[in-house]
Amino acid sequence: MDITRSSPAPLRVVAVPPEPEPADLTALTEPADLTALPQPAPDRPSTAAAPTAVPEERRRSRPRDLLALVRPGQWVKNLAVVPLALLDTHPWGAADLLRTGWAILGFTFASAVVYVVNDLADRERDRLHPVKRHRPIASGRVSPAAATVLAGLLALSLTGWAVAGPAWQWWPTALYLALSLAYSQGLKHVPLVDAFIVATGFVLRLLQGALLIGGRLSEWLALCVFSLCLMLSLGKRRHEMTAAGRAHRPALRGYTVAFLDHLVVLVAVLTAVSYVLYLRDDAALAAGASFVILLSAPCAVFGLARYLQLLLVEEGGGNPVHVLFRDRATLVNAGLWAVLVALALLTHPSG
Numbered sequence: 001m002d003i004t005r006s007s008p009a010p011l012r013v014v015a016v017p018p019e020p021e022p023a024d025l026t027a028l029t030e031p032a033d034l035t036a037l038p039q040p041a042p043d044r045p046s047t048a049a050a051p052t053a054v055p056e057e058r059r060r061s062r063p064r065d066l067l068a069l070v071r072p073g074q075w076v077k078n079l080a081v082v083p084l085a086l087l088d089t090h091p092w093g094a095a096d097l098l099r100t101g102w103a104i105l106g107f108t109f110a111s112a113v114v115y116v117v118n119d120l121a122d123r124e125r126d127r128l129h130p131v132k133r134h135r136p137i138a139s140g141r142v143s144p145a146a147a148t149v150l151a152g153l154l155a156l157s158l159t160g161w162a163v164a165g166p167a168w169q170w171w172p173t174a175l176y177l178a179l180s181l182a183y184s185q186g187l188k189h190v191p192l193v194d195a196f197i198v199a200t201g202f203v204l205r206l207l208q209g210a211l212l213i214g215g216r217l218s219e220w221l222a223l224c225v226f227s228l229c230l231m232l233s234l235g236k237r238r239h240e241m242t243a244a245g246r247a248h249r250p251a252l253r254g255y256t257v258a259f260l261d262h263l264v265v266l267v268a269v270l271t272a273v274s275y276v277l278y279l280r281d282d283a284a285l286a287a288g289a290s291f292v293i294l295l296s297a298p299c300a301v302f303g304l305a306r307y308l309q310l311l312l313v314e315e316g317g318g319n320p321v322h323v324l325f326r327d328r329a330t331l332v333n334a335g336l337w338a339v340l341v342a343l344a345l346l347t348h349p350s351g
Contacts, residue, residue, distance in 0.1 A: 065136040066150055069119065070112040076321055078107045081202050081225065085209035088216055088284045099212040102165060106173045107205055109158040114180040116151040120144060121184050129244055165212070172208040176201050191254025195237065199230035220278035227271040231304075232320045234264050235311045239318030261312060268304045275300050293344045299337040306330055 082104045089096055119126070119137045126138035136142035158177070162170040179197055188194045203226045210217040237252060238260040246252040276297050283293060306329050311317035323330055 062142065062146070065141045066146070069116055069136045069142055069147060069150065070154070071115050073321060074111065074115070075108055076324075077202070078104045078111065078205060081205040082107060082209040084206055084221065084225065085213050085215055085217065087221070088210075088218055088282070089213050096213050096215075099214075100209055102161075103173075103205075103209045103212045106158065106161045106165070106170065107176070107208060109154055109161055110173050110177045110180075113151055113154045113158060113177065114184065116147050116154065117181060118184040120147050120151070125249070131244075169211050170208075172204040172211060176204040176208075179204075189250040191251045194251045195230060195233040198233040199226050202226070202229040218278055218282035220274050220282050224271055224274040224278055227267050227274060231264055231267040231271060231307075234260055234267065235307070235317050236320070238264065238311065239316070242315060243318065264311065265308065268308060272297075272301050272304055292340055292347065296337050296340045299333055299340065303330060303333050303337070306333065 083100050086092060086096065086100060119135055122132075123135075123137045123144070126132035126135055129138075132138060137144065137147055158173075162173070180201060183194065183197045187197055203222050206222060206225050207217060237249075237255060238257060240249060241252050241255060241257060241260070279293055279297060306327070307317055307320075307323065310323060310327065317323055324334070325331070
């Protein structure tokens with residue numbers, strides 16, 4: 001009853017507030033409801049109408065969210081790795097290109113299954129991550145039941161792909177799927193093992209392409225792909241550790257920033273050495289164009305150095321796909337490398 005503490009004259013106003021408002025004290029904290037205090041009834045219909053509007057909006061956006069769940073932006077990994085098997089198969093024929101496309105399709109189905117299952121398993125942990133909390137399942141835009149149905153449909157599509165293709169030549173994709181599911185169910189929490197499984201998946205992509213094409217797979221090329229992908233995987237973990245800490249990924253407890261810095265540089269050196277040895281010993285494109293193809297070695301070293309600069313100096317590089325398509329220096333370097341490979345193709349004796 002101290003409302004009149006500033007001026008004693010308005011003591012007459014004290015007789016006005018005997019309105020029974022104790023039940024509406026919680027509404028006084030929201031200024032927008034002050035005008036509605038004499039009419040408490042309209043508040044309840046408004047709160048009841050809100051839940052019905054949200055599901056309709058989510059229902060309209062669900063196809064887009066389901067597409068985001070399978071991460072089409074990550075399919076570039078299949079487009080970049082599987083066709084590398086063509087480097088040692090020259091000249092190319094239409095059948096080789098079709099088989100390469102078939103291998104890409106199979107790995108697209110398999111990787112989509114893995115993405116959905118992984119997001120299902122990690123939805124609680126992803127909600128703690130500043131970026132991953134926006135994923136469809138973690139944000140609640142896609143329900144776990146809908147994601148499970150999608151994973152089942154993708155698994156059926158993958159089975160159809162395996163049955164329609166050459167007999168028993170799908171085993172690299174099957175091994176990739178088994179490793180990835182084991183990764184999602186627990187191996188991703190084991191330090192070092194998590195990164196090595198991711199890198200092995202890319203070698204299996206390369207092997208699937210070579211198997212369907214019927215070409216020879218260079219050991220140096222396989223080692224180069226493995227070490228490159230291991231470097232990117234370790235770099236991603238370093239970026240996550242500096243950006244979000246260790247809480248959202250248990251495997252990060254087995255790493256330190258200094259340890260990852262040493263590992264990333266070590267694996268980058270292995271990548272450069274294995275690439276040069278591949279060019280010298282096994283590259284079919286080097287026949288008749290050894291000087292041109294060896295010029296691609298500085299491009300490879302520059303690409304590695306630029307990634308290390310983004311990761312260690314600029315504290316970026318967490319998403320290698322974004323680095324490839326958004327960093328101008330990397331784009332120019334990749335374009336120059338592609339030109340050198342194209343020149344080697346044009347000057348190849350059987351081209």
